[in-house]
Ligand code: HEM
C-alpha cells in the first residue's frame with residue numbers, strides 16, 4: 001500500500017529554490033537599510049530610500065523567505081506524515097505562482113511607495129486579495145489531504161500547521177479590512193485605539209503564527225527525521241501546543257504599553273506574555289531533550305548544530321520577550337535598537353536556523369544525491385553564528401544606551417541629550433558592527449546557496465542518509 | 475536525472491515517546507498563571523495604579539525647572555548677549571529644536587543658512603526674536619528654494635517646540651555670538 005503513494009517532490013523543489021532566492025534578496029535589503037542608518041547619504045533615490053526598502057526587507061524575509069520554507073515543508077512533510085498523496089498537485093502549483101506573483105508585486109508596490117502604513121501588513125488591498133486567494137488554495141489542499149489520510153495518528157507537526165493555517169487566515173482578514181478608494185489606496189475600517197489594537201493583535205500573532213508555530217512544526221519534523229530519534233515527550237507536545245496557541249492570541253497589547261490603550265488591556269498583554277514563557281520553553285525543551293539522545297553527533301553534523309543554536313535563540317528570545325513586555329522594562333526598550341536585537345535573535349537565530357536545517361535536510365532527498373560539501377555547511381554554520389552574535393550583541397548595547405540617553409535629565413530637569421542627532425551619532429559604532437554582522441550573515445547564506453547549486457549538479461546520483469543515533473556507525 | 479523523483483520515499487513514521495513533564499517547567503507555568511491572577515488585583519484594584527496616576531506623580535515629584543521670564547531690553551537688544559551660561563544652553567536648545575531644519579552647525583538645510591551675512595527677514599535681535607516667536611507662514615516665505623534644493627516650506631513658531639520665550643532668547647544669544655552680522659537693537 002505504502003509503495004503506491006506518489007509524493008509530489010517537484011512542488012517542494014520549487015519552493016526550496018524560493019527559500020534561497022527570497023532569502024538572498026530580503027537579507028540584501030536588510031544590509032542596505034542597515035547601512036542607510038549609518039550613512040544617510042545612501043538614500044540615493046526615493047524608490048531606494050530607507051522608508052521603502054525597510055518594509056521590503058521585513059515582508060521579503062517573513063513572507064518570502066520564511067513563507068517559502070513553510071510551504072516547502074508543508075508540501076513535503078504533510079503527505080508523508082499522513083501517508084497519502086497531496087490532494088491536488090495542480091492547486092499547489094497555482095498556489096506557487098500566485099504566491100510568487102504576490103512577492104514580486106509587493107516589492108514593486110512598496111518601492112513605488114504604496115502602503116497601508118500598517119507594519120507587516122503594508123500591502124494594498126489588491127495584493128491582500130491575492131494573498132487570501134492563495135492562502136485558501138493552500139488551506140483547501142491541506143485539509144483535503146488530511147481528510148484522505150491513511151495514517152490515523154496525527155503527528156504534532158501537523159497540529160502546528162493546522163493552527164498556522166487557520167489563525168493566519170483569521171488574523172490577515174480581520175486586520176486588512178479596508179475601504180478602497182482606488183486601485184492603490186484604501187482606508188482601514190478601524191480608527192484610533194481600536195485600529196492600533198487590531199493591528200498589534202495581528203502584528204504580534206504574525207510573529208506567533210508565522211515565525212513560531214510553523215517553525216515549531218518544522219523543528220518537530222526535521223529533528224526526529226534527521227536523527228531518526230523519537231521525540232522526547234508527547235505529553236510536553238500536548239501541553240505546550242494548546243497553551244501556546246491559546247495564550248499567544250492575547251499578548252498583542254504588549255506592543256502598546258504606555259499608550260492610549262486602556263490600562264487593563266495593557267496589563268492583559270503583559271501578563272499573557274509572562275504566561276507564554278513556559279509554553280514557549282516546552283518546544284525548546286522537547287527539542288533539546290530529543291537532541292541529547294544524539295549528543296556526540298552534534299560535533300560532526302551541521303544540520304544538528306543549526307537546530308541546537310536555533311533552539312537556544314528561541315529559548316532566549318521567548319524569555320527576553322516576556323521581560324520586555326513588563327511595563328517598566330518596555331518604557332526603556334520600546335522604540336530602541338533593543339527591540340531590533342530581540343527581533344533578530346528570533347529571526348537570524350531561530351527562524352533562519354530551522355530554515356537552514358530544512359534546506360540541508362530536503363535538498364539531498366529532493367535531488368536524490370548527497371550534499372556537495374558537509375564542510376561548506378559547517379562553514380555556513382560558523383559564519384552565520386558569528387554574524388548573529390555581532391548583530392544581536394551590538395543592538396543590545398546600542399538599544400540600552402539609546403534608551404538611557406533619551407531619558408537622561410540634568411539637575412534642572414532638562415534633557416541631557418536634547419539633540420536627537422547627537423544620540424544617533426553616539427550609536428554609530430554599534431550600528432556599524434550590526435551592518436557588518438549582517439554582511440557576514442548573508443555571506444554564510446550565500447555559501448549555502450553555492451553548496452546547494454553544486455549539489456543539484458549531481459542530481460539523481462543516489463542519496464545515502466547518515467544514521468545519527470548514538471552508538472550507530474556514522 | 476529522470477530518477478530523482480522516485481528514489482527517496484522518506485516516509486517512515488516519526489515516533490513519539492509518551493515521555494513526562496519536567497516538574498520545574500510545569501512549576502514555571504503554574505507560577506506565571508498564579509502571578510497573573512494576583513497581579514491585576516493588587517496593582518490596579520488595591521494600589522490603584524494607572525498610567526495617568528503615574529504621570530501625575532512624576533510631574534509632581536520630578537525636577538522643577540526654575541526660570542525667571544526675561545524679555546528684550548528697552549533698546550530691543552537681547553539681554554543674554556555675552557552671558558556664557560545662556561549661550562551654551564542656547565546651543566543645546568538650538569540642537570534640540572532648530573537643527574533639524576537649519577543643520578546642527580546652523581549652515582542651513584531646509585531653512586536658510588543662519589551663519590552667513592545674508593538675512594531674508596532682517597538682522598537685528600528684535601526682528602529675529604519676533605520672527606522665531608511667530609514662525610514664518612507660507613505666505614511670508616522669502617526663500618525660493620531650500621538650501622538642499624527642495625521647495626521651501628513654512629517655519630513653525632519656535633521651530634514647533636514647546637519652549638519658553640526666554641529660551642528663544644538664549645538660542646539667539648548663541649546665534650549672535652556665532653554670527654556677528656546679527657546686530658543688537660531694533
Ligand atoms: C514568548 C514569546 C515572546 C514575547 C512575549 C515577545 C514580546 C515582545 C515584546 C514585548 C516586544 C516589544 C514591543 C515594543 O516595545 O514595541 C516584541 C517585539 C518583537 N518581537 Fe517578540 N516576543 C516573543 C517572542 C518572539 C519571537 C520568537 C520572535 C521572532 C521570531 C519575535 C519577534 C518580534 C518582532 C518582529 C518584534 C518587533 C515588532 C515591531 O515591529 O515593533 N518575538 N516582542
Ligand code: HEM
Nearest residue numbers: 027030031033034058061339340343347348351438441442
Ligand atoms: C542579513 C541579515 C539581516 C540584516 C542586515 C537585517 C537588518 C535589519 C535592519 C537594519 C532593520 C531595521 C532596523 C531599524 O529600523 O532600526 C531590520 C528590521 C527587521 N528585520 Fe532584519 N535584518 C536581517 C535579517 C533578518 C531576518 C533573517 C529576519 C527574520 C526572519 C529579519 C526580520 C526583521 C524584522 C521583523 C524587522 C522589523 C523590526 C521592527 O520593526 O521592530 N531580519 N532588519
